Amino acid sequence: MSAMKPSENSTVIGKSVTVRGELTGQEDLYMDGAIEGTISLSGARLTIGPNARVQADLEAGDVVIYGRVDGKVRATGRIELRDSAAVRGDLFAERLSIEENATLKGRVELTEATVKSAAATAELFPSSAASA
Numbered sequence: 001m002s003a004m005k006p007s008e009n010s011t012v013i014g015k016s017v018t019v020r021g022e023l024t025g026q027e028d029l030y031m032d033g034a035i036e037g038t039i040s041l042s043g044a045r046l047t048i049g050p051n052a053r054v055q056a057d058l059e060a061g062d063v064v065i066y067g068r069v070d071g072k073v074r075a076t077g078r079i080e081l082r083d084s085a086a087v088r089g090d091l092f093a094e095r096l097s098i099e100e101n102a103t104l105k106g107r108v109e110l111t112e113a114t115v116k117s118a119a120a121t122a123e124l125f126p127s128s129a130a131s132a
Contacts, residue, residue, distance in 0.1 A: 020035070063075045
């Protein structure tokens with residue numbers, strides 16, 4: 001597996017760093033260390049790297065997980081579980097993507113915005129079965 005690189009505009013917490021407590025912010029974060037507590041990034045992208053060991057509740061705009069997470073994950077946008085992800089906890093998001101080798105033990109709840117957009121799509125593009 002090739003090394004995952006954070007985007008240039010992300011704050012980076014390296015794999016040798018351990019954080020205990022509450023981490024908040026409004027910019028993108030690449031977390032590859034250990035955290036116990038909470039991470040809250042309003043509207044920003046949170047990436048949990050392949051070396052990360054997270055025992056925390058996560059809240060962000062988008063969440064991408066490569067490592068191990070124990071806790072609730074909430075995204076106002078999308079949650080992506082990449083092939084090396086191991087998640088134990090409930091997921092709440094508008095959209096969810098799970099790669100083939102990722103593992104998840106918990107509950108998934110897709111928010112109302114997804115249901116509304118699906119209904120809007122159905123109105124715009126009625127199925128051919130309905131018109132037959």
